[in-house]
Amino acid sequence: MPTLAESQAAFARALTDPSAPAPDDIQRPGGDASDTPQTKRFDVYRNNVIVTAIDALGDTFPAVRTLVGDDFFRATARVYLEQAPMHSPLLFRYGETFGAFLDAFPPASRVPYLGDVARLEFARLQAYHAADAEPLSIAVLGEIPPETVADTRLKVHPSASLLRSRFPVVSLWGASSGLLSSVDVDMNRAEDALTVRPGLDVNTRILPPGGAAFLAALMEDRTLGEAAALGAEADADFDLSAHLAGVFETGIFIEAIPSRSGFPSP
């Protein structure tokens, strides 16, 4: 008699290999010793495991599904499931690598932006489940001694993420989610997406030129001064006060951390 571990190892192997026979230790229900194959009954488990995982991906990536159609999506999800099996019972964490998978998936090569749309959808779902925190108002900067503002660091909301895309990722996502018309999508435009959930609603904004460089630096714990320099490097017309007002307005910052030395930098 196989041990429980051996039985489950065989069951698991048969579960993930559709060409494999059902495990040896299962019988026709009711104890019938007939040799009738048990494929259909065992297939209920195979089917449940695959369909639940594919449905979970469909729930996480509705815009990708809309862009490629349900049949293509399900076939794609099935290949992904083979390459990236689930490891956690938290279904909303599954699919982190789906964007990278789509980038390299030959059947999807005619929709090269699909991977970035998937990344944006995954980021939005993680923002939905992220920890809560109270956003700061830009007024906080007025409370900092002016000579130390440049050395201040701004802590970002746990839900915040930045996606830099060479495609109009936010517009494509918006069009496939029914939020805007697809005629508004300019395929020649690259979009940087900021996603944050300051309250109950997950918001995604397109950042203006220089905005992603500026924000990425702040998210990497650089000072405001360093971030502004990187923003200006990325965009010659970088207007610090306009960018600050814009990003504060998204509710992305939750804490202003004064200069570590307590003194302005030379």
Next chain:
Amino acid sequence: MRDKIPIEPMAIEPMAPDLPAGRIAPDIPARAGVGLKAQHYGDILDSRPDIGWFEIHAENYMGDGGPPHHYLSRIREIYPLSLHGVGLSIGAARPLDQEHLARLKAVNDRYAPGLFSEHLAWSTHDTSYYPDLLPVPYTEETLERVADHIDCVQETMGRRMLLENPSTYVAFETSTMSELDFLTRLTKRTGCGLLLDVNNVFVSATNQDYSPEAYIDGFPLDAVGEIHLAGHAVDRDETGATLLIDAHDREVADPVWALYERVIARTGPVPTLIEWDANVPDWATLLAEARAAEAILAKGECPQADRSSETPLAYAG
């Protein structure tokens, strides 16, 4: 019949201004409840329906924050809550996932649910998670393993758990005892209670050619702290035999209602959940199913004392 473990007082979050100062309902009443679905949060908070309680799938509330916790906290201020885990893999040969158990404990500590349940099933092997409730052979080895896992869960959570009877599509040649014996011995060994899923009884009994009535009559009903009712799909296997699938995607079937009446006639009212997890209907349809269960629960208030009609235990596995 009810969970007797005392409930820790729960930290009450600041209430939204439009909510009356309510109390945290500490326990699950012997009424009908429904599974809480995100698409119904608004309906529930707006209309405050007269429903006994809600049950959540623990895994849906294992994120750090956001709307799931926001809405659940508000609903928890108004209604009793039951916590139902689907991913702990208690029937696995491998050790319990301590990270997952810690997450489960965190949800339990935060929401102080009146009941907590998990499944007699496994979902994990090596590093993989299979999103389904897979069956176990009923052997001494499995009994030891599952009992150890239940001990660990009850110690970690600091409370009694209910274990749910499975719906099965295959049986194991290696089983050496019936499911009823297996469940009865588990309750004695661990002190756990049972969640009697009446639809699972009907699905398994049909799939495995035994009498669901006899199974119910042999069930250790004294250990039952909660009942589940759900809809199933009907299929056929290669031989043309009926194959029922535990789909949770439609109304409860008539023979399942009949079995449920048989249970309630013997137990009296027990907290009863309508499970509807796929093709989730509108709120009114879900509420109507709960009302149908409450009509049967009401009959159980004065259970018929006539037990002479009980079928002797015929199911021997």
